[in-house]
Amino acid sequence: MTSTEPVYQADALIAEDIDAYLAQHQNKTLLRFITCGSVDDGKSTLIGRLLYDSKMIFEDQLAALEADSKRVGTQGDAIDFALLVDGLAAEREQGITIDVAYRFFTTEKRKFIVADTPGHEQYTRNMVTGASTADLAVILIDARKGVLTQTRRHSFLAHLVGIRHIVLAVNKMDLVDYDQSTFEHIVADYRSFAKSIGITDFTPIPISGFKGDNITNAPSPNTPWYDGPSLINHLETVEVDNTTAQAQPFRMPVQWVNRPNLDFRGFSGLITSGTVKPGDAVRIVPSGKTSTVKSIVSFDGELDEAVAGEAVTICLADEVDCSRGNVIAAAGNPPESADQFEANIIWMSDDDLIPGRAYWLKLATQTVSATIAQPKYEIDVNSMEHLAAKTLKLNGIGVAEVTTDKPIVFEPYEASRSLGGFILIDKLTNATVGAGMINFSLRRAQNVHWQALEITREQHAAMKNQKPAVLWFTGLSGSGKSTIANMVEKKLHRMNRHTFLLDGDNVRHGLNKDLGFTEADRIENIRRVGEVAKLMADAGLIVITAFISPFRAEREMVRAMLPEGEFFEIHIDTPLEVAEARDVKGLYQKAREGKLKNFTGIDSPYEKPENPEIRIDTTAMTVEQAADLIIDRLLG
Template structure:
């Protein structure tokens, strides 16, 4: 993000800090409005003004937008691309203001700016009225929990400060706002270029307007951080502070509530309880701390607590669950892959999560609920989220910090979605692991072997099934207990309901991974022969198993060789367009990057390949696995 101007104010415990964003459609005057706000409130450094004057080359008139548009690309195109942050203060309050991009393709940037804002200034060009992007941004602001909305009707100077124009826009926006749940907003007629109703109010050009100026309203609006202090104590643990053997503290920013030495706390998700011994900061110990303050807490007891855990009021802890309903805002160019594992980050917690097929997506323009199989760039939908372990959370409507999450692609490390948790699903509380007396180690001991999953992957026709069959015969001859899961055979039963779309392929491998894990728990050596075209799903299966139990075997066969074998005639059908989503033709195959074993089926016969694999797994045939 572009951070222009002075360093940010210290936030810890400061009740007078307001975070706000400006958003709306393209060229509604967002950057000019912020520039005017900073200029008239004398929050611009002289050297910054001088630099802009030099960029202008001495031409008449100060371009206030350049006070915010810091990127060269923005200055050249006359638009805002990144989220530009500015910090300033008046005698009554400190501010962090974010200028968010108006183009639809930069909606992800706008979400970034809105995610922590207390107030949104929605700009509407008086000449154009309420536009689709105005509605989209308003809906997103309401969705991410912004409850203070300012409708800034800009460029009133270009419509002669006509009250009728202003009233019509306010009426049009009010009808839309009620429909999406915005209970109230403050409408202000403005001119960024002329400065009307920005710092002082009322402007003599709008004698019919009797409300506050923009800055006056920003200085007086109630802060959401005040509500956070009134809620129960929550501190997501960011790290464990161990400068020496005698000190052990748990550091983080208090998300809500307040805490004092002597307060009982509960560590989640374990449920262990203790008592606060001291509140430590770099400036010394504090008698109390509250929401927004970064502190280190020491406890009376030695407890198991680390990054991702939560310290909470012992008598009023948050919920834990691993299945949720959530709103998902999709931010990536590639569509959501239903069933694929993504990294999910919520506060300081990171877990693996899958998104089920959306219940519906929302048409922001008409506010209709539409059927959806996936989500595309800028789509907003409601879906169920499953995580691989319990999350400590609050519903987003109650706590934005503990109810908001992001999804990250595990291959590219790119943020692909933002999400808002609604509630946990009841089945997540009703289903528990049932302990058994006979462990997986006991099963393996009876078979005198180490469980493994030999995962054969490669193109159709590469020879996976043939080689896997040869390997199993050799292992059986060595007295090993095995089971072979073949792709075609599984689709006759367990996965007969799945097709060959990308989503179905992902679900196909997820199910096979779960079955292979159960068989490994039974002590077996499991062989699987599946195309399994996507690295993410192969990695998903790897993470289901214990270390060194997953062995990826890449059956490396060039496409032309695999196609020449084509015993089933599948490639011919795919080439004729009769077989859609066929790997290697119109659906991608992602070759393994670091497989444990590679076999070259051009240079090796199936039996030679099988010998090579067995020797790699069992270097000495007499070795006990």
Template sequence: MTTPVYETDALIADDIDAYLDQHQNKSLLRFITCGSVDDGKSTLIGRLLYDSKMIFEDQLAALESDSKKVGTQGQEIDFALLVDGLAAEREQGITIDVAYRFFATEKRKFIVADTPGHEQYTRNMVTGASTADCAVILVDARKGMLVQTRRHSYLAHLLGIKHLVLAVNKMDLVGYDQATFDQIVADYSAFAKEIGIESFTAIPISGFKGDNITAAPSDNTSWYDGPSLISHLENIEIANVAAQEKSFRMPVQWVNRPNLDFRGFSGLIGSGSIKPGDTVRVVPSGTTSTVKSIVTFDGELDEAVAGQSVTITLADEVDCSRGDVIAAADNPPEASDQFEATLVWMDEEALKPGRGYWLKLASQLVTATIQEPKYEINVNNVGGSGEKLATKTLELNSIGVAEVHTERPITFEPYDNNRALGGFILVDKITNATVGAGMLHFSLRRASNVHWQATTITRDHHADLKNQKPRVLWFTGLSGSGKSTIANAVEQRLNVMNRHTFLLDGDNVRHGLNKDLGFTEADRIENIRRVGEVAKLMTDAGLIVLTAFISPFRAERDLVRGMMEECEFIEIFVDTPLDVAEQRDVKGLYKKARSGELKNFTGIDSPYEAPDEPEIRVNTVEMTVEEAADHIISQIMPLK
């Protein structure tokens, strides 16, 4: 039997479809709440979730139960518990991690990030702000502007958030006094002008009572005639909308080649719009072509805009791969390998100038080194504009300006113009931890006018003339392990074999090339970087290069390995236990280090990171110098 369909059923179905379509096509605003500790950020978000009916009945029951346990000054519900998920947060009544929550109104969908107020969690605040279109900066009406108010405002401005809301919270605790609100707004206006914030919206609210949170204006603030918080958020221009008006940019994330008849380039459009027939340029190669089609899962498009993920096919066979950028042909982005950038340091271990880190910008991944910072920005100073402090590194949560050098040119735009092509993260090559976030300002002028000079005689010519394959025999080990002695013995054997060699010794290079360097971690890193560059030049000349350096850090040894051709770098670990090396103490250095006369001595008060998988390992406890040298020669043969 067929079930009859009544007209009312059809109308209900139509209403449901219309409702779902309406919500599916709503715009999405990402915003953060920030400010000092206990300004009421979590309570505000909880109130937004509650008022927008985004809480299930079982959640509400659990929330009411938890609220009774923690005590809420007579309030039935502690809204902050909706957001503060970590046990440590609930116990202390503070926010530690970044909590993301979703809610929606009739006009718009929202993703809100509740960021920590404590200074030690500044890196978490940066994480939440990196994708936000708006920042709601809360100020406790009883306390006024605090250090973290300034700090978070500066960071939000630094990270390119254009829309700022000054939410003066807990107005109920000051009797909804207009003079208190006006004074805080005046103080913030003066500060905002100093750091370059052009505009902001000030709203008096009470997350506890719900004043001026939802669409209805509060009777308690009859003197305020501005929008409620949610009304203002519903009408903010979203970044994707503004980005559509800029030139076309799409970082290539994947080359889509399902078969021999299709080759497309997939990615998220960062800015602008694109249509079939438009002329585009692949950066950094500079190759031009025209768009043949724009493909999505749901079919081909007549136009695609910023914020959409698409696959673009081109009319020509061009060299384009992951990390390249497809851009408008008449206005492509720059490519460079040296930049000035602002860095926010996020790791417990301080920045090591000269060390190689992974730099990830859009879909590009390259090795980058950070030079000694030009200055650190003290955003806590009373003036608020960011006092510039001299520094040699950046510690956890520090913000500074430094030069960034990449191993090859990358495609970029200044962060102020394009967050997708101007913002990057730094990743430690050993731990794979994200250690920093940065915003590119501009390329350094010398980066665009320094070019490789082509030469007729190549490195292969040099090597053939010497009848050998260039190599770097990199001896590493503790002081007193026997590196220099064994390297010298190996060179003698190679000399007898009529091989062309050169020995770079740690002590010898410090008399000339590196005489300006000390023994701090930063100086040790720069010492090895310079030696690596010299060794590379010598392999270009066709030589077999022997180096005898403690080179205590794996990252720097890996950096030098990356400079060389494949299989040319041979790591030789002279494996001597610390107690044995200390017993030898030919130069008396261990004795001085133990007595405190010699600082930053490897193995005593400075670490040594032994190789994980060296090509050759020799143990000088088990082998004589001659045996070690013979073993190394046997391992590197043949030499041609």
């Protein structure tokens, strides 16, 4: 028994050491930063060096790193630190960074998450992804090459996504014999460029990631002329933006309403800025309702104060209407709300941006439907030139107007990443296709308001003794849409139903005569028709439309405009070969001969409805039978 006591004592001492160690590290601040620059500037080598010098490499990792270094032919016993970060096989084979690699390390003063981002222009979206959550950017420059196009591009992107702490790390100083004039010339060149894009302050440091100069200690014996901090020292002492966030007005986007029982109702979310205490006056945006904070609840119990970066539940003194997507804010300094903005858009999809198409826009806890107008201009990220553009392709960056289907709570991105930055999501695939940063709301968004009307759509419908509806016929050209739609209207007219037929060809003679047949024009064509159909339904009519409407996204956009149960998608399902054999207007023949571009079914796709309310197989029933089936479904 006695022989085991020292073991228990040792275990107790170890436990105390672990507790002390965890407590020490738990209270450290966290800095997120990225490394970026031109290809082969040494980003991965620098991060590997930081991990090595901070002793964040396990012995087996170090042994594997030494073996890999010898295999790839590193001189002598030197370690190729880049191999520690370039984890993908393709990255090792090509000697480039493709994906964003995140690494964690810690020093005595601070914790760090560093993102190694790609240098190639084709991976711009990867670089932006890594930069989106960073507080600081380390811009690397090869001392032999100076300021390059990619240096300017990455500096612009870092500034665009809101990074305000910039380190200019002039790397590979060992390859220019640590020449002071070379360093000063590069700093002067960069300062001139940085000023032109709005970067007013940066910290230049001469380093060698391979040799370790000015990484952990400064000045290095090789740079006695340098009197600034080492890279690690600067990273440990730079002010983290979270401190700044606490000094800003209080904001908390509501994530969910916490109501476990009838005696408790709170609003949960992450505080994005400011501080809040019980008794503080708050305003719910966008409704504008006011109340006071009754209590603040966290996992550990009630709090006397909560600050930016904390996830809490706030209980209010009054029973005000508040739900997910609303923002609880300081009553005297609330954020704005609007439905039209100018924004910087970064396109991240292989498929081009389609102006006018509806995408999901997610900002903080708000999700709304949004359309992007044709860009005002695209930014050439290599030259900073503004270029005319009709769309944005993969990795394209431009400025465009954004319209949402209802007002959202926002702040300019420059003031708040949380309430100024958003992502765009494809409605069909749920893939993230773009990211955006709000510059400001448009004046017309503040000046145009809904006029309250006393006669409701229900009263309009009651006068006509019918339920409003939109019968949306879709199918290939020549499928029989117009013929069947016309028969449906004739039959409904005999039944004393109030109807109106919107036909694709007829509408293009007036309302949409300014539109062509590009994908963007087709989307705008359907958007306009959808708005007209909605107004007619509001008047109590049964609206019948006959349009090819080839894209699911736009048909779903019109469906979303109407109350549930009023939109009937009717797929006139005619095989292409049957529709082409009819070719009443001779359009298929022109398309086959190349005389008619963007013709649906030939060189432009038709996306069949997946779950239409009604499907009509024109090879199996007559026009009369199809019309009767549709009317039975409508009135049944």
